[in-house]
Amino acid sequence: MPERIPTPAEIKRWRQYLADERAEATVYRDLARRRDGEEKAILMALAEAEGRHEQHWLNLLGEHAGIRTRASLRNRLLGLLARRFGSVFVLALAQRSESRSPYATDTDATRAMAADEAIHEEVVRGLATRGRNRLAGSFRAAVFGANDGLVSNLSLVMGMAATGVGSHVVLFSGVAGLLAGALSMGAGEFVSVRSQRELLGASQPTRVTLSAAPSLDLNDNELVLVYLARGMSREAAEHRAAERMGQFTCDCDPSLSLTPDNFERPDEHETLGTAWGAASSSFCFFASGAIVPIIPFLFGMSGLGALVLACVLVGLVLMVTGGVVGLLSGASPLWRGLRQLAIGMGAAAATYLLGLTFGAVIG
Structure with a gap:
């Protein structure tokens, strides 16, 4: 079968795809440098996927791949922002860029590449959502x-x-x-x-369960009611009440020995500072x-x-x-x-x- 000879229009389009794939891979690598742990690994995996797409266009271009084409303005802007800021704005732009991929309708792109771009949009959406949640308030x-x-x-x-x-x-x-x-x-x-802080503070447990527990009647143990009201099961509430009253040290089901109550009061200066800051x-x-x-x-x-x-x-x-x-x-x-x-x-x-x-x- 004779080797396919690409038309000038195809060469131009493939070169543009190649430049954009390289730019997108660079964006993900630049973003990864500002992350660690799981997010860094995800971004590097995206960069590797863009590298596979890059190789596809290199193979199609063959000897015509020598002349470099500039990436699209959108991808050049993404690269600039990723190098300077690496913020949620870059991920939001990258999400939009992935959603507008032309591979789904381009016969020269493989079905796997089109699927990759669709999945990349969801991956970037997930990464951007973390930043959006932090930024939302x-x-x-x-x-x-x-x-x-x-x-x-x-x-x-x-x-x-x-x-x-x-x-x-x-x-x-x-x-x-x-x-x-x-x-x-x-x-x-x-x-x-x-007001929100005061409402939350009113819902915090007090020390009454510690101070009143030794004097409670064992037969009418109302301490159980305290823990039932906090959402515990009856078994767990009875178990916790017995511990609070010093009746036994449990070595049975570990899940019933719950974390001790946290009676730390919020810092009043922090509360005031937050309100004044807002x-x-x-x-x-x-x-x-x-x-x-x-x-x-x-x-x-x-x-x-x-x-x-x-x-x-x-x-x-x-x-x-x-x-x-x-x-x-x-x-x-x-x-x-x-x-x-x-x-x-x-x-x-x-x-x-x-x-x-x-x-x-x-x-």
Whole structure:
């Protein structure tokens, strides 16, 4: 059977695949250098799999493999981020890259390669999920706080401007909205975290089981009720009560000799520090978003030009925050950014129309 002679278009496509496989393998190796244990092994295994794909395209290219092609812009960006940061953002981008592999529809790629890419997406999704879980709380607070500041203060500025008041009134209203919103966010977060800690603290066992146990009536041993209420089986509860009352030392079923109660109290300074940290973070996130709509007024602009510039600045920031959310969730950054933009501009437009209505009524 005569050897297949590839067309120029095929050579170009194979070279691109080869460059992308090399780039992806490098990304996984760079990420592995910043990990250890199981995650490092998983990333190195992914790099080896990309190496097998690389060899497939080398075999097809043969003598045409000598000329190197640059990887796609997406993979070059991935490589840059992996070398500099190695964060969950890189894994989220890698997940999206794996999900868009063309091998499933390319007849020159094997079925095994297409299956590999599908599995790689799930592997990277699993690795990224660990980082997303670690990031979820603080990231939610950051996005929520900044977006709340952006949208609420832009709406306030738009509504005030629509009523026809002077630019200095709009500016003072925006500053007041910034301070009021940021303080409210900070206070709310402080109360939320502190209350959560207090609720958890109220659920911690006390030392009463140790102090009261020696005086309990053996025939009416209510200590068993304590352990039943904590979720133990009756057998385990009776066993633990007997141990607490010093009746015997058990050498029977080891699973019944449970870990002693932990009576360590949480550090009050740590609790306060956590609450204050959450409050200050919420204050700063909200303020960082709320200051954007009043920037034109801070620099002396007024009228329609100031409002248009405020909308443009807020729109850009909304697109960025929406895009970041999209990247972290493995979805399209563009569509997530546009969704944030539509929500923010919709709220501002509604408030502007209300301001026009109130201005007409008052006028």
